[in-house]
Amino acid sequence: MSAEPRTTQSRRRWLAMMSAGLSGLAALAVATPVVGFILSPLWKRAPRIWRDVGPVSDFAIGSTVEVAFADSSPLPWAGVTARTAAWLRRMDATNFVAFAANCTHLGCPVRWLPDAKLFMCPCHGGVYDSAGRVTAGPPPRPLARYDVRVREGRVEIRTMPLPTA
Amino acid sequence: MPYRPRWAVRVARGTRRLFRAADDRLGLSPVVGRLLKHPVPPGAGWLYVFGSATLIAFMIQVVTGIALAMAYVPSSGQAYDSLRFISRDAPFGHVLRGIHFFGASAMVLLVGLHTIRVYLMAAYKYPREMNWLTGAVLLALTLLMGFTGQLLRWDQNAVWSVIVGAEQASRVPAFGHLLARFILAGDAVGGATLSRFFAVHVFFIPAVIFLFIGAHVYLVVRHGISEPPKSGRPVDPPTYRRWYDDMLAREGHPFWPDAAWRDVVFGVGVVFVIIALAQIVGAPELGKPPDPTNLVAYPRPDWYLLWYFAVLALIPPSIESWVIVLAPLLFGLALLLVPFVSNRGERSPKRRPWAIAVVITAVMMIGVLWAAGARAAWSPDFNAPRLPDTLAGASPAVRTGATLFHDRGCENCHSISGIGGHRGPDLTTAGDRLTTAEMVIRIMNGGRNMPPFAANLRPDEVDALVAFLRSRRR
Numbered sequence: 001m002s003a004e005p006r007t008t009q010s011r012r013r014w015l016a017m018m019s020a021g022l023s024g025l026a027a028l029a030v031a032t033p034v035v036g037f038i039l040s041p042l043w044k045r046a047p048r049i050w051r052d053v054g055p056v057s058d059f060a061i062g063s064t065v066e067v068a069f070a071d072s073s074p075l076p077w078a079g080v081t082a083r084t085a086a087w088l089r090r091m092d093a094t095n096f097v098a099f100a101a102n103c104t105h106l107g108c109p110v111r112w113l114p115d116a117k118l119f120m121c122p123c124h125g126g127v128y129d130s131a132g133r134v135t136a137g138p139p140p141r142p143l144a145r146y147d148v149r150v151r152e153g154r155v156e157i158r159t160m161p162l163p164t165a
Numbered sequence: 166m167p168y169r170p171r172w173a174v175r176v177a178r179g180t181r182r183l184f185r186a187a188d189d190r191l192g193l194s195p196v197v198g199r200l201l202k203h204p205v206p207p208g209a210g211w212l213y214v215f216g217s218a219t220l221i222a223f224m225i226q227v228v229t230g231i232a233l234a235m236a237y238v239p240s241s242g243q244a245y246d247s248l249r250f251i252s253r254d255a256p257f258g259h260v261l262r263g264i265h266f267f268g269a270s271a272m273v274l275l276v277g278l279h280t281i282r283v284y285l286m287a288a289y290k291y292p293r294e295m296n297w298l299t300g301a302v303l304l305a306l307t308l309l310m311g312f313t314g315q316l317l318r319w320d321q322n323a324v325w326s327v328i329v330g331a332e333q334a335s336r337v338p339a340f341g342h343l344l345a346r347f348i349l350a351g352d353a354v355g356g357a358t359l360s361r362f363f364a365v366h367v368f369f370i371p372a373v374i375f376l377f378i379g380a381h382v383y384l385v386v387r388h389g390i391s392e393p394p395k396s397g398r399p400v401d402p403p404t405y406r407r408w409y410d411d412m413l414a415r416e417g418h419p420f421w422p423d424a425a426w427r428d429v430v431f432g433v434g435v436v437f438v439i440i441a442l443a444q445i446v447g448a449p450e451l452g453k454p455p456d457p458t459n460l461v462a463y464p465r466p467d468w469y470l471l472w473y474f475a476v477l478a479l480i481p482p483s484i485e486s487w488v489i490v491l492a493p494l495l496f497g498l499a500l501l502l503v504p505f506v507s508n509r510g511e512r513s514p515k516r517r518p519w520a521i522a523v524v525i526t527a528v529m530m531i532g533v534l535w536a537a538g539a540r541a542a543w544s545p546d547f548n549a550p551r552l553p554d555t556l557a558g559a560s561p562a563v564r565t566g567a568t569l570f571h572d573r574g575c576e577n578c579h580s581i582s583g584i585g586g587h588r589g590p591d592l593t594t595a596g597d598r599l600t601t602a603e604m605v606i607r608i609m610n611g612g613r614n615m616p617p618f619a620a621n622l623r624p625d626e627v628d629a630l631v632a633f634l635r636s637r638r639r
Contacts, residue, residue, distance in 0.1 A: 072352060
């Protein structure tokens with residue numbers, strides 16, 4: 001090989017570089033839409049929208065009940081998974097509080113125990129008082145709250161992304 | 166030679182010729198034949214079968230997985246119904262799901278045993294460091310397949326497991342929320358979530374597994390099966406290869422069939438055990454539908470990750486985020502570093518007591534955590550029944566107290582005579598331990614890991630509750 005003229009060697013080096021570069025370019029051309037498609041949920045944020053959960057008269061003052069509503073941008077094939085639940089409490093004539101149903105520890109569904117006036121988590125034993133403050137277990141933060149409003153006699157909850165932290 | 170009709174001789178001769186021609190054009194014998202008959206060291210016994218058995222379990226997963234994918238609908242809204250169809254209506258569907266489940270279980274178990282065997286015999290030492298590294302990747306991929314596979318069952322448990330997974334990812338500093346969004350494929354569990362897990366479980370990870378199995382097996386052939394270790398015979402990199410080749414030339418056996426028969430016997434045994442379990446025990450029952458608004462749920466991972474479920478419950482909250490993020494990373498790093506820490510020297514477990522200690526510690530830790538995860542004492546018992554009157558006693562105040570004990574949620578966490586949760590102390594004999602004043606203080610103010618009940622109990626209710634608890638004596 002050493003006997004070959006310099007020009008042949010440099011030509012070979014150029015051909016190798018050119019082939020590697022071209023292949024890289026082709027790979028990049030394919031990878032760009034693929035990676036962009038896979039990562040698209042990262043920057044495509046769904047709008048937070050208000051969802052109707054029923055007339056004010058459906059909720060008794062002081063009681064905490066589960067309400068279900070649709071996610072902010074449900075896909076047509078999402079079926080039941082497009083739904084979200086929250087714990088809604090009517091404080092007085094016009095004020096409502098809505099707690100996220102997700103434990104702040106790792107997102108498991110907390111359950112409201114009306115007689116004990118506690119939220120309890122079935123996964124790792126997180127316990128919250130009626131105001132959603134942590135009273136036992138591993139949760140690091142109080143239960144997240146949804147924005148709630150009353151419009152024309154109906155209660156509306158504003159969707160919120162997961163994780164709730 | 167016994168008489169054979171002429172046509173039979175011709176057929177035999179023609180077949181031989183055909184085979185020789187095909188073999189010549191395809192080049193089978195020189196490659197496959199040599200591969201099958203490559204010499205292996207003597208003494209490789211039954212402990213050497215776990216790797217091939219893992220591969221057999223994986224092949225079962227591929228075959229049953231393809232069959233299941235022909236009926237499974239990877240859509241968040243319909244997957245559950247398609248699984249119900251597979252489990253109830255499709256011929257062989259239930260047993261197919263069972264084989265896929267127990268095949269996964271076998272794969273996790275066997276890959277674990279294989280790792281332990283290789284580690285104890287230090288087969289990862291020179292020149293087989295890359296065998297270990299590719300194997301470590303395969304171990305991680307197997308667990309990832311287990312987790313993603315459990316999610317494809319797409320029942321209530323699966324939906325909450327996705328959320329728990331996303332919440333764990335969100336603990337990663339700086340870009341944790343992006344990771345969580347990536348896992349959920351959006352703001353919440355929905356239409357986009359399942360199809361991504363399907364693609365990962367069915368296309369992406371298996372492709373990577375195929376790649377790494379290819380590399381792993383290639384390396385096994387390239388470096389030869391590690392000889393059974395002997396104390397006092399350390400690995401010396403400069404001379405090892407020559408010593409190994411000389412040893413093989415002297416006393417090696419052809420892999421097929423001298424060593425392979427054990428792989429076949431054990432592998433076939435694994436196949437039949439998997440099928441028998443699928444028939445007798447059956448596939449895991451589908452849980453409730455994947456409706457995130459059904460909040461009566463008890464999310465639990467499948468058995469192979471139950472120990473990690475216990476970790477998440479038992480680590481102190483102050484260091485929790487660190488553990489969630491760093492522990493898997495450190496564990497993976499430790500596994501990858503094994504051959505770099507020592508790739509020479511003694512291989513025999515008798516001369517490597519630390520290796521034995523590491524394995525015993527790891528197995529015990531996982532075992533204890535696994536048992537804890539199965540019991541899940543930290544979870545409140547939402548289904549604890551009312552205490553029977555026979556237990557409560559005759560006094561009206563005590564009976565009122567027993568009712569309050571159930572209604573106000575005490576029983577979710579405290580058990581009495583075996584009824585109730587295990588999150589808090591057992592109160593069967595609380596009357597022997599605590600005075601009235603101590604009980605009142607504890608109930609009103611709560612305590613470590615107990616909510617205060619002052620706002621939720623009238624004075625007469627506190628009295629009744631204390632009367633009931635004071636009556637709990639040996």
